[in-house]
Amino acid sequence: MTTYYSEEVIQSVIDANDIVDVTSGYMTLKRVGNSFKGKCPFHNEKTASFTVSREKQLYHCFGCGAGGNVITFIMEMEKLPFMDALKFLAARVNMVLPEKQNQQEDHQAYEKKKRLYELHRQTANYYYKILKTTPSAREYLSQRSISQETIREFGLGYASEDWSRLTDFLVTKGFTLTEMLDSGLVLASESKRHYDRFRDRIMFPIVNPRGQIVGFGGRLMTTGQNGPKYLNSPETPIFSKSYELYNLNHCKNFLDDGQILIVEGYMDVISLYEKGIKNTVAALGTAFTPFHGKILERYANEVIIAFDGDSAGKSATEKAMNILKKTSLNVKILNLPSNEDPDSFVQKYGQQGFLDAVAKALTIVEYELGLLKKHNDLSQTDGRLRYGNEAINVLKQLETSLEVDYYSKMVAGETGINQEVIRREVMRSKKRPDNPVQLVESTHNVVTPQKIPRAYQNAQEVVIRYCLKNPEIIDDVPIDFLTDSFYQELISVLLEKRKTGSRIEVNQIMSHFEDSKEVKKLVEFMMNEDEVSRSDYHDALEIMNRFYNEAQLDRLSEQIKRESTTGNDDEVARLTNQLIEIKKMMKENGRH
The missing domain is CATH 1.10.860.10 (DNAb Helicase; Chain A)
Known part of the structure; x- marks a missing residue:
């Protein structure tokens, strides 16, 4: 396996993380002879068949066949790729992983990031404590039906309206002004006065899949307040909005069916979570990016885009849909009414009502055909013909003749055009057959x-x-x-x-x-x-x-x-x- 780190570095991380200590943090293990046994976390079983060997530093399930070392265990349990699992384990034991060729630069870069992570952790605790002593903020969350348990789960907080309260707090914790400015949580005016970026906002800590706080989102509580409704941390050495997904740290633990819902905002995520729908993530105040698509491929096999029902939400849906088309994911779209978003919808119809809507989510082709129908009057002949021609272009993206058959029949029923005519036009435009012949080199093994x-x-x-x-x-x-x-x-x-x-x-x-x-x-x-x-x-x-x-x-x-x-x-x-x-x-x- 080709990795950025040498075998020696990887082995040093493995050596520093005893597999029994790591696995016992996720499950109950009992010593049986020289090994430890427990119920496998990767499949349901009544009799413990999951075995961990401290001597060999390996695990193996004799029921489902899962097995590996401490890195593969973390990859499976935390749904992390190899490099992130390695970093997760290194951070667990406070190891410094080299990132540059110069050892001194490596250490300095590591220490800088380590200090930024700690600064964000301290800030999250600070915002959480301020929320407890601010009745108006607590009342706002209560009116939004957010329970105290969910507040704790997400570490929600409040940034006071004072100009430098966080800055003063961080000074008492030993952080320098340079570190505060690097975090983006503190800004400097032209007159070199320092002040807090977030003021008078409900605060949402942004946590990466490894459990580290990397940034914040802040939301105004009333429409009359100055500033944008949502404000996010800027790009820093530990945070990129184009890469992180809000709530992925929780969501990855609730993917039994391999499905993730993508919503637009923090409150959508939290309201759904409050109602027991926990397989949800949100982009962080920026357009959905190809990086987000790649990340989702690691965790799920199906995603459902559940953006707001207004025109801005529809536009964002199309952009995200076009990005996700290029992934291996099965993509569906939840078509909410124009006056609804996931938060308002789940508040109005409850968990089951929302899940019923999810069950009726449209495929990409159904969604695109629906958009075409809105722009063509199917009660008129020219509208039906125009829709038929545009629909054929949509059906060209289908991979199999079975799909072409299904959707061409649908379009035929809507337009009155013969199904075979539609199907023939679609198949004629396809550049390759559904099942191309695979040429395999012949082998001359002694024993086949x-x-x-x-x-x-x-x-x-x-x-x-x-x-x-x-x-x-x-x-x-x-x-x-x-x-x-x-x-x-x-x-x-x-x-x-x-x-x-x-x-x-x-x-x-x-x-x-x-x-x-x-x-x-x-x-x-x-x-x-x-x-x-x-x-x-x-x-x-x-x-x-x-x-x-x-x-x-x-x-x-x-x-x-x-x-x-x-x-x-x-x-x-x-x-x-x-x-x-x-x-x-x-x-x-x-x-x-």
């Missing part, structure tokens, strides 16, 4: 996957397991006997480690494999407590040798037949000698 007997597969597994426990014998393993590319690569990695004299660490070996199935297989081998004796290992080698040689005989026989038909007697003689030698060797081994 279809011909590998179960005994041969089992023997290879025994050899691999023995090698992992006894790396000193890796030089003797005949790689040609291995039919699985994963096994071949694994032995090659182990051999390379042996040649360089490096200590063989299972976590470093894992870093060479990107395929999650291969990682799980490796962990399964390492966590298997059944002993493989030296006798088992040699028996397995004998089995592999026999099947390998039998495959060689089949290959040579086919080549001899082929060369005989062409009259190439010299080549036939050479191949026949090879075949005789292999048969002789197999007889001597008593394995014919």
Whole structure:
């Protein structure tokens, strides 16, 4: 696996985070012999089959097959990509990860970010305490039906109307004016006087997926107040509005069905959360970006755009929809009435009413066809024809003939145009078939996957397991006997480690494999407590040798037949000698 950090850096993070300590923070583990066991967090089970080994620093579920090291565990539990999981674990133990080539610059950059995170944490606590002592702010949240539990959950607060109250507070906490200005929470006037960015606003801490506060959003409580309704932190070394999604830190824990709702504002998120709808995120006062789309791909397989029903919301919906079209996500649109937003809708119709509306969310094609119908009078012939032509352009984006069939029938029913005419026009414009032929290079493996007997597969597994426990014998393993590319690569990695004299660490070996199935297989081998004796290992080698040689005989026989038909007697003689030698060797081994 190619990462920005060296194997040594990654290993140092792993070494500093004991896997039992980390996993026990998410589940209850009980010691059973030399291991720890609990109910698997990745699937429902009645009997504990999730095993954690402190000695091996690995986990494995014997029920669902999940497995890996402390980094893969955090990736799964926190829904983080590899690099973010590494940073999460480094931050957990206060480790400095290098970001630049100069070590001193690395440390300075790390310390600056560390101070900014702490400044934001202290500020969030400050705003939260001020809210408690400000009746008007508490009353505002109460009128919005926000409970005290939700206030605590989101760390909501209040910025007083005083010009420098936060600034004065941060000074008492030891922060410099430079640090305050870098945070964007404090500003400087032309006369060099310093004042708070946020004043007389309900405050919403913005928390990244790793649980760190990186910025704030502030909302006015009345329309008569000066300034924009919403005000956000500016871009800083730890915060970018184009990258962060509000509430992703909570939302990622409520994605059992793989669906995320995207709304426009903080209050939409919080009102839905209050009503038990917790799989919701919001962009931070800026247009939805391709970065947001990429982030959502990590967590969900379906997103529902639930923007406001007014004209601005419709415009934002189209922009977000066009960005999300380019992702692998299934995208739907919740078409709210023009006078509603998710907050007002859920307040009016409750949780079930909102969920019923979500269940009726439109596909992108349905939504786009709906927009076309609004601009064409289908009661008139020219309106129907214009709509039909425009609809065909929409249907061109469909991937399968099944979808084309379905929607062309819909358009035919709305326009009176023959369905086959619509379908033919759509298919004519498509540049490629639904199921293009995949050209696959032919292989000449000695043993093809279809011909590998179960005994041969089992023997290879025994050899691999023995090698992992006894790396000193890796030089003797005949790689040609291995039919699985994963096994071949694994032995090659182990051999390379042996040649360089490096200590063989299972976590470093894992870093060479990107395929999650291969990682799980490796962990399964390492966590298997059944002993493989030296006798088992040699028996397995004998089995592999026999099947390998039998495959060689089949290959040579086919080549001899082929060369005989062409009259190439010299080549036939050479191949026949090879075949005789292999048969002789197999007889001597008593394995014919």
